[in-house]
Amino acid sequence: MYDEQFRQQFHFSPKEKWMNDPNGLVYYKGEYHLFYQYHPNSSVWGPMHWGHAVSEDLMQWEELPIALYPDELGQIFSGSAVIDKENTSGLKSSDEEDVIVAIFTHHGEDNEKQSIAYSNDRGRTWTKYHGNPVIENPGMKDFRDPKVFWHEQTQKWIMSLACGDQIQFYGSRNLIDWTFLSTFGSEYGAHGGVWECPDLIQLEVEGEKEKKWVLIVSINPGGPNGGSVVQYFIGDFDGEVFTCDDEKETIKWADFGRDFYAAVTWSNVHEPVWIGWMSNWQYANQVPTDPFRSVMSIPRKLKIRRDNNEWKLVQTPIDLSLFYKDTILLNEDVTLLPLEPKQIELKELQVMVDAKVRENQSSSFTLTLKGEKEQLQIVFDCVKQEVRVDRTRSGDVSFSEYFASVDKMPLNELNDFILIVDKSSIELFVNQGSSVMTELFYPSEQNYTLEWNATDGEVHLSNVSIHHIESTWK
Structure with missing residues (x-):
């Protein structure tokens, strides 16, 4: 097993069947959790679940049972996970463990909305919140992929959400009750396809004391070489509004290759690290691998570099x-x-x-x-x-x-x-x-x-x- 002809030997792939976007990336008590879009019944895309794997070093992965299954509200599309250390959600039930809260898109028939699930046993079992969805669909076809983090300055959770070809930001004190904050993107960046899998993260500037905010957005299609791609914007975030430093027409690609998509960062880590889906929607369902289909990139460390007065997102592989x-x-x-x-x-x-x-x-x-x-x-x-x-x-x-x-x-x-x-x-x-x-x-x-x-x-x-x-x- 794991020695098939095209099976990468030091990149994560599921034992079998279909995988796409990384989801719910969170670190807790010595384990990196990698959830991912998963179809357990086929090696082509189908009804989405959250697959699950854990690692102590981001290289050696143990595949765990499926974490989230589709239900009456729909398929389990992409999202994120956080450690609710202060139990703001009130969902903690264990004296020994912090509650892990997953925030994800419930994808119904032409209706996407945001829901949550929680785990009190280090991510091994999950309970969907009884009051799902926590954000109803406002009448948009594409309304998905919530990425959530705790914003210390304003003492609230911030959600980035992909909405058509722009990003909406929401705020919450408890991960359950959400308030719309602002919108970004209608006049910025590339718009060759739908925007997906956002991430908003503050990164250090190399060799400087300054920090900058980076808004990461996947777009499909519209890549410089065709198909799927990740773009990014660098600027500032005040807890409500993201302000981009670049001109509106500036386009910044994170990766010029054909096979890096839906990349997002781990939460609850000291050093920023992200991982991407190593494929392209132009041919992802057809690649000649068996019995699995799709693989993740090498995890990559992130920072900002000032290069000739231009801000650049810098990626370097973790230590191999x-x-x-x-x-x-x-x-x-x-x-x-x-x-x-x-x-x-x-x-x-x-x-x-x-x-x-x-x-x-x-x-x-x-x-x-x-x-x-x-x-x-x-x-x-x-x-x-x-x-x-x-x-x-x-x-x-x-x-x-x-x-x-x-x-x-x-x-x-x-x-x-x-x-x-x-x-x-x-x-x-x-x-x-x-x-x-x-x-x-x-x-x-x-x-x-x-x-x-x-x-x-x-x-x-x-x-x-x-x-x-x-x-x-x-």
Whole structure:
């Protein structure tokens, strides 16, 4: 089990059946809880439940029984979970445990409304609140995905809610009685599709004492390379209104790859961490995996960076060093010369590559995961100032007309990169996480090399490390 052809070995996926958005991310007493949109009866999307897994380290996951089932109010769509430490809800019944409250969308026939459920035994069993829904539908088709946090300054719970192609904010003292606060987004950002899975979080600015608020919004369709994508806005939040610092037409993408969506953060943690669904609605139901379908990204740490007076969301993978299986290179200098490709044999497609670019005299250079007939190529193009991921010959691309793609990310300069490869996915973090691409691929061959090529000039890399990553399935 967990060794199927395309099963990632250090990313979470359910043992079997369909999964999409991460939900209810919360940390409590040494456990990270990951709930997720789940259809237990099929490997394609269907009536939504909340699946459930826990981890002590965000890497080794234990799948638990389904947490929430559909009922007479509808399917269990996306939402969040919080630790109600002060028992503001009055739902606590245990002397030993804080009550965990889940806030989610009940999806009925053309009627979405917000409901809650609670657990007094560390998330093992759940009771739906007798007075659900706690927010009735105001007459909107898309009215979903509540993300809730405690706002210390105003001493109330704040909910971000996706409403069509904008975000509404609500406030509550007790997680049960909610008051509308404000709306954001009708004139800001990208509007190529419906807005989903919002998150509002305060993050530290790297190297500064200042903090900024980040509003995270998934949008489908409308991505820069097609289909699903995550956008974000940086500004301030006063407990009622979110004010964006950027011009209205500014669009900021969290990940330029095709396969990072519905990302949200864990609550009740000291260091901000989020995770995303590693797929795209253009082909999510067709990807050639069995008996499971869909996988989560590597959990990523978040902060804000001021880059040429522009605010940027920065993502870096959590520490994988505990799971290094063996080391291929360690802090070595590598020089790439035109027409002299360097090849490194990979025992398996479970690797992390880390490198700094000391000097680059070439118009472009490439990293290629190369089999006998298949390849996935990453091109760092200094002339066009972009990164391209070419998966047109990466293995099985036949299952969807949308999958064989060359995806692009703008890049003004290249200082360093981390590449994480796991069986059928890559995650590329450039310039210490200020630019990111996440992509799926489905290789059929057994033997692969990592090939490095400079096009027409020398490329000097330093601190090059390559590690095989071991499986985290228990």
